[in-house]
Amino acid sequence: MVASYRLTASLLLANHVPQSAAAGGWVHESEICTAKTGWFSHCEKPALDECQYCGKPFCEEHRYLIEGLDAVCNNKRCVAKHEDLARHAEYRARVRQRNGAGLCGVEDCGPHPVFECSLCEGLFCDKHVAERRYPYREGRVMVERPASVCDWCWQRRKLWRH
Numbered sequence: 001m002v003a004s005y006r007l008t009a010s011l012l013l014a015n016h017v018p019q020s021a022a023a024g025g026w027v028h029e030s031e032i033c034t035a036k037t038g039w040f041s042h043c044e045k046p047a048l049d050e051c052q053y054c055g056k057p058f059c060e061e062h063r064y065l066i067e068g069l070d071a072v073c074n075n076k077r078c079v080a081k082h083e084d085l086a087r088h089a090e091y092r093a094r095v096r097q098r099n100g101a102g103l104c105g106v107e108d109c110g111p112h113p114v115f116e117c118s119l120c121e122g123l124f125c126d127k128h129v130a131e132r133r134y135p136y137r138e139g140r141v142m143v144e145r146p147a148s149v150c151d152w153c154w155q156r157r158k159l160w161r162h
């Protein structure tokens with residue numbers, strides 16, 4: 001499936017590098033927008049692209065953005081994810097910078113981080129990473145598995161689980 005080459009709907013894969021767009025765009029000419037326009041109806045206009053988060057084809061009217069390799073529909077949840085991903089990238093860069101200086105990823109915390117967050121892959125002290133049951137998607141079901149997760153990633157689980 002084409003959409004899997006893009007940023008996927010998971011913080012775990014937030015650094016996944018999208019494949020360069022194949023010539024000719026992402027969608028089949030026959031694809032139509034599936035954005036909801038009512039309880040039992042959807043848009044049905046010709047689709048421009050597929051949303052990288054929900055995987056649904058969307059039209060001009062239901063586009064949030066198409067930019068480079070990013071394609072996001074205007075579904076609230078997808079827009080929220082897109083905005084959060086930008087913040088997440090900033091956070092990761094900051095943690096990396098602090099780790100490079102031998103410090104825990106949390107601002108104003110001290111040296112010797114020894115635990116890795118399994119989501120952002122930053123290093124933290126034992127106070128700032130905890131073993132938690134984090135929801136992962138497995139096919140169509142969500143399963144909770146123990147994982148080392150920093151506070152930042154933990155706060156984002158509701159947005160990213162699904």
Ligand SMILES: [Zn+2]
Binds near residue numbers: 055072074075078
């Ligand atoms: Zn979407």
Ligand SMILES: [Zn+2]
Binds near residue numbers: 035044045058061062
């Ligand atoms: Zn539409």
Ligand SMILES: [Zn+2]
Binds near residue numbers: 120149150152154
């Ligand atoms: Zn983290």
Ligand SMILES: [Zn+2]
Binds near residue numbers: 104109124125126127
């Ligand atoms: Zn710390």
